[in-house]
Amino acid sequence: MFGAVAIIGLGLLGGSTGLAVQEYLPGVHTTGYDADPATRERARARGLVAQVCETAAEAVAGADLVVFCVPVGAMGAAAREVAGHLKPGVLVSDVGSSKQTVLSSLSEALPGVAIIPAHPVAGTENSGPDAGFASLFGRRWCIVTPPDDANPILLTKLVQFWEGLGAHVELMNPQHHDLVLAVTSHVPHLIAYTIVGTASDLEEVTQSEVIKYSAGGFRDFTRIAASDPTMWRDVFLSNRDAVLEILQRFTEDLTALQRSIRNGEGDRLFDHFTRTRAIRRSIIEQGQDDARPDFGRSDHNGQG
Amino acid sequence: MFGAVAIIGLGLLGGSTGLAVQEYLPGVHTTGYDADPATRERARARGLVAQVCETAAEAVAGADLVVFCVPVGAMGAAAREVAGHLKPGVLVSDVGSSKQTVLSSLSEALPGVAIIPAHPVAGTENSGPDAGFASLFGRRWCIVTPPDDANPILLTKLVQFWEGLGAHVELMNPQHHDLVLAVTSHVPHLIAYTIVGTASDLEEVTQSEVIKYSAGGFRDFTRIAASDPTMWRDVFLSNRDAVLEILQRFTEDLTALQRSIRNGEGDRLFDHFTRTRAIRRSIIEQGQDDARPDFGRSDHNGQG
Missing domain, CATH: 1.10.3660.10 (6-phosphogluconate dehydrogenase C-terminal like domain)
Structure with missing residues (x-):
């Protein structure tokens, strides 16, 4: 299992992921970052992750898994912020609702980095740092969309990560x-x-x-x-x-x-x-x- | 308040109406009829109304209020079955989801009878005699659509009837x-x-x-x-x-x-x-x- 997970974007999905890791995978260290200072403050108050960082680069520095939980149109820009700050051997993933464009945005921003997108099919009508809860993914499907050349060990670890949060995992091609x-x-x-x-x-x-x-x-x-x-x-x-x-x-x-x-x-x-x-x-x-x-x-x- | 209510059609809406009258207006006698013998049998077993009759004419014989709870396309035929069997001074109403055609179907089938259509805006995805429950109308809106020449006393009684079942009543013209x-x-x-x-x-x-x-x-x-x-x-x-x-x-x-x-x-x-x-x-x-x-x-x- 990953030793440390960084969550970039601390709204409904990111916040729920942080809470779920702390509740269901207590051995895993969590860091997080959100571009909005007010969201970072709420994230600290609610304890969405163990450590809320002031920059994305700081949040990802020690992480074995980085999960981008930002709107799919912001994936590329968010990934560019962490380029050069990632740990060797890191896996980059996300929770976005579309997968072809996310895969290409992340790949373009992070050449040479292992990327396996994922999409937990869960949500509510609420959004923002106060909307998340640890059980959001429980008994919901999470679709993992590995590129053809995905590293099988990292893929297995990502599947186990989502299963650890209570989700049923299914593999699918992005298209x-x-x-x-x-x-x-x-x-x-x-x-x-x-x-x-x-x-x-x-x-x-x-x-x-x-x-x-x-x-x-x-x-x-x-x-x-x-x-x-x-x-x-x-x-x-x-x-x-x-x-x-x-x-x-x-x-x-x-x-x-x-x-x-x-x-x-x-x-x-x-x-x-x-x-x-x-x-x-x-x-x-x-x-x-x-x-x-x-x-x-x-x-x-x-x-x- | 009406002394006796007849419910024609014992599915989700009719069954719920019967159960609600028995629970919230216990002084009111309830009779009912459904064209389907299997539905009548389930209605008896569940006690949807106090007395399930074998004909619509028998069900309406002593009623001060007759509520048609059949699909709106079946209103005319159902009303023709009871024509000539209604008590003098009776009020005829319904629970259909469209009101202009229901008003004209009922008026055509029952000339000279007082008719005030109504529509409780409540329901579930389930249907049939096993789907109803007494609290279906609680805190839901019921729209009553009196024709221009409606008898004000009967209108007041119908409003009080639905309020007695827990609904909020609103008056509106059928169109x-x-x-x-x-x-x-x-x-x-x-x-x-x-x-x-x-x-x-x-x-x-x-x-x-x-x-x-x-x-x-x-x-x-x-x-x-x-x-x-x-x-x-x-x-x-x-x-x-x-x-x-x-x-x-x-x-x-x-x-x-x-x-x-x-x-x-x-x-x-x-x-x-x-x-x-x-x-x-x-x-x-x-x-x-x-x-x-x-x-x-x-x-x-x-x-x-």
């Missing part, structure tokens, strides 16, 4: 990762951002009405449309091709359902809606979600 | 209701149904991958795409004009964001994503959702 995530995460986020914007622009319906009646379905979209704007801007720009490809198919499918509504084709609608139920059942069976009515929202909500 | 619900519920459902279908049709990404990595955003769509297909087919067909109007605006907005991604316009994406966060905060502040990371999903999920 396939980007397509899978475009459909399971990126396009759903874009759609949620869109409909929430559409709703708030309507002249005939007040914002207050939209909020009041959100339990009818809309609120499930607002949760994901509240995610960190910087992170998501970067995800869409860095995974552009896959996102546009899936969006195109989505739009075709939506147009077909729209036509069925216009033409009163009830059977087509019914068949489509029946098919989508099966996928939901599988997600619940495989422990990726909660089948209780309302996700247990009622627990702290009085009657309802 | 405005249909537009508000198109944006807060109907179009979100259609979009969720669409993207879940798109994902399951992809050749390059397996169904198993879609399910595994659904925590990235997709699973929030699958929940609403698992709702009752018959109910939703009817909603889209009965609220067609408002749904198509909102869909058109959504598509325009999505196209604009798609263009921003294609052209690498990061600032536009960032501005849009920042704006949508404010709406989410209001929803949490107003108690319409749970701000805990993951909705408290982690409560029974081990580490994560």
